[in-house]
Amino acid sequence: MNYQAIKTIYLFEMNRTFRTLVQSILSPVLTTSLYFIVFGSAIGSRIQTIDDVSYGAFIIPGLIMLSVLMQAITNGSTGIYFPKFIGTVYEILSAPVTTAEIICGYVGAAATKAFAIGMIILATATLFVDFHIAHPLWMVIFLAITCISFALFGFIIGILARNFEQLNLVPMLVITPLVFLGGSFYSISMLPPFWQTVTLFNPVVYLISMFRWSFFGTADVDVVISVAAIIVFMIVNIFIIYRIFATGYRLKQ
Amino acid sequence: MSLLKINALTKSYENGFQALKSVDLEVREGEILALLGPNGAGKTSLISATCGLTNITSGTITVGGYDVVKQPLEARRQISLVPQEIMLEPFEKVITTVRLSRGLFGLAPDEAHIEKTLRRLSLWDKRDTRNMALSGGMKRRVMIAKALSHSPKLLFLDEPSAGVDVELRNDMWRLVEELKEQGVTIILTTHYIEEAEEVADRVAIINHGDILLVEEKADLMARLGKKELIIELQEAAKEIPAGLADLALSLSDDGLKLTYSYDAKQERTGITNLLSHLSDAGMRLKDLQTHTSSLEEIFVSLVHKDEDDNNEKASS
Ligand SMILES: Nc1ncnc2c1ncn2[C@@H]1O[C@H](COP(=O)(O)OP(=O)(O)OP(=O)(O)O)[C@@H](O)[C@H]1O
Ligand SMILES: [Mg+2]
Numbered sequence: 001m002n003y004q005a006i007k008t009i010y011l012f013e014m015n016r017t018f019r020t021l022v023q024s025i026l027s028p029v030l031t032t033s034l035y036f037i038v039f040g041s042a043i044g045s046r047i048q049t050i051d052d053v054s055y056g057a058f059i060i061p062g063l064i065m066l067s068v069l070m071q072a073i074t075n076g077s078t079g080i081y082f083p084k085f086i087g088t089v090y091e092i093l094s095a096p097v098t099t100a101e102i103i104c105g106y107v108g109a110a111a112t113k114a115f116a117i118g119m120i121i122l123a124t125a126t127l128f129v130d131f132h133i134a135h136p137l138w139m140v141i142f143l144a145i146t147c148i149s150f151a152l153f154g155f156i157i158g159i160l161a162r163n164f165e166q167l168n169l170v171p172m173l174v175i176t177p178l179v180f181l182g183g184s185f186y187s188i189s190m191l192p193p194f195w196q197t198v199t200l201f202n203p204v205v206y207l208i209s210m211f212r213w214s215f216f217g218t219a220d221v222d223v224v225i226s227v228a229a230i231i232v233f234m235i236v237n238i239f240i241i242y243r244i245f246a247t248g249y250r251l252k253q
Numbered sequence: 254m255s256l257l258k259i260n261a262l263t264k265s266y267e268n269g270f271q272a273l274k275s276v277d278l279e280v281r282e283g284e285i286l287a288l289l290g291p292n293g294a295g296k297t298s299l300i301s302a303t304c305g306l307t308n309i310t311s312g313t314i315t316v317g318g319y320d321v322v323k324q325p326l327e328a329r330r331q332i333s334l335v336p337q338e339i340m341l342e343p344f345e346k347v348i349t350t351v352r353l354s355r356g357l358f359g360l361a362p363d364e365a366h367i368e369k370t371l372r373r374l375s376l377w378d379k380r381d382t383r384n385m386a387l388s389g390g391m392k393r394r395v396m397i398a399k400a401l402s403h404s405p406k407l408l409f410l411d412e413p414s415a416g417v418d419v420e421l422r423n424d425m426w427r428l429v430e431e432l433k434e435q436g437v438t439i440i441l442t443t444h445y446i447e448e449a450e451e452v453a454d455r456v457a458i459i460n461h462g463d464i465l466l467v468e469e470k471a472d473l474m475a476r477l478g479k480k481e482l483i484i485e486l487q488e489a490a491k492e493i494p495a496g497l498a499d500l501a502l503s504l505s506d507d508g509l510k511l512t513y514s515y516d517a518k519q520e521r522t523g524i525t526n527l528l529s530h531l532s533d534a535g536m537r538l539k540d541l542q543t544h545t546s547s548l549e550e551i552f553v554s555l556v557h558k559d560e561d562d563n564n565e566k567a568s569s
Binding site: 002004005007008009012015016019082083086087088090091092093094095096097098247248252253 | 359
């Protein structure tokens with residue numbers, strides 16, 4: 001392994017983030033705060049507890065997931081899209097680095113940033129709601145694998161996107177609805193049976209359910225199934241990235 | 254020993270356009286090779302294939318014995334590229350950009366080397382400036398600094414003189430000489446014969462994806478040393494006068510022009526001899542002209558011949 005190259009890419013990407021630190025943090029923190037004020041306090045006070053958890057606390061895992069998924073995908077995709085767009089990707093392609101090293105550097109940085117934002121949102125949540133995390137270690141692990149797998153997914157989008165519209169398409173058009181319909185703001189068991197079945201085809205349901213389990217010890221879907229699903233997703237993404245670099249698809253003419 | 258070996262390389266782009274047609278080329282360790290050709294000849298395509306920026310359609314390329322496709326890491330570790338286009342992260346500082354290049358090659362940070370490189374390219378004062386705030390010439394130097402940051406064995410300079418003023422160009426050629434002294438092998442592309450003449454040890458002429466000629470510059474220059482003396486006659490001659498038959502002399506169809514080829518670098522050009530023979534033969538001269546064949550002409554004639562060949566092929 002060329003650790004020096006991994007470190008170089010990773011730090012270069014992280015520095016880019018630090019340059020726009022305020023923007024990077026402000027927007028997710030502000031959005032989440034608004035959600036807490038509107039859903040947690042204003043509406044939540046009229047909603048009963050779900051599975052013995054106050055509504056304000058219940059929505060925390062979903063809100064964190066919403067921001068983390070967006071961040072992981074956006075960071076993962078822009079990290080490689082911009083070098084492609086301005087042409088500096090020539091350097092990565094002509095450098096003596098393996099696909100694994102490229103992934104570790106770029107995806108590692110994107111995942112780190114998403115993870116940090118997840119933690120910041122969690123910290124913000126403590127300002128609004130009282131809650132207790134049942135399985136903190138699992139919470140951290142679940143958050144980490146989510147960040148990594150979606151940063152990988154974003155990385156693929158960044159390579160395949162031909163323009164800015166395509167770059168934003170997936171996060172805006174796919175992730176937001178999936179997260180909203182994925183049980184961020186309600187428990188799946190609150191839906192009519194038919195919609196419960198439909199929901200099971202939404203991958204984000206598994207993520208949020210898994211994450212919520214680490215907070216409150218209860219889940220809509222078996223945690224083992226959720227973890228297995230996300231790991232399969234991660235492996236598929238890695239496989240696709242390897243294929244892309246092996247064939248040069250959308251990278252080399 | 255050959256550092257770079259290109260064997261039967263072809264490159265067709267996705268749209269089916271064939272940019273390289275079975276190119277063979279060997280570049281010796283430590284030499285400067287100028288790749289000379291008009292726009293669209295395939296110079297950049299050749300470089301991109303070697304550096305791993307494009308997929309090779311067929312053929313092989315080895316660098317220091319390593320196949321660029323099968324052993325890309327070993328091959329690429331030796332190569333450095335200054336692309337034709339300037340491509341820099343606009344918001345990064347000069348020095349970060351250069352450090353990035355070194356790190357990507359897996360080399361430990363070496364601030365002394367980075368400083369030396371930036372100073373050599375007169376960029377040290379600009380090290381904390383963002384790339385977007387640099388002039389075009391400075392940006393090109395940053396591109397060069399990036400390429401030198403990891404001390405390559407084989408350096409590609411794709412049209413290094415584009416957009417560069419005279420002073421900077423001269424300095425660049427000095428840099429190329431210095432690098433050669435340090436043992437770096439350099440391949441540079443250019444549209445201009447004078448440039449090839451100025452810096453290269455060998456010249457390869459490429460057109461339409463074919464290498465038309467690879468020759469030592471010295472040999473090429475010797476060919477260029479050929480001069481022609483054109484003698485216009487007052488009255489048409491029917492034939493070359495006897496006694497001059499063994500000289501390199503030719504008579505035009507209308508009999509009004511004698512052309513004499515000679516080597517201007519020789520001590521005895523034979524001109525005095527020729528002129529006295531002409532006067533003995535009673536020929537009256539109207540005018541004299543001399544004419545040097547230049548690399549330009551060789552180049553143009555090669556390129557045209559190539560075009561004619563292609564046209565013949567196309568029409569047959
Ligand atoms: N990505 C591409 N897709 C299709 N054709 C291409 C592509 N890149 C280059 N070509 C074609 O290949 C040919 C050779 O291009 P190349 O860039 O290698 O020329 P060059 O010798 O570097 O020219 P110049 O002196 O203008 O830089 C040109 O006809 C060009 O149009
Ligand atoms: Mg070119």
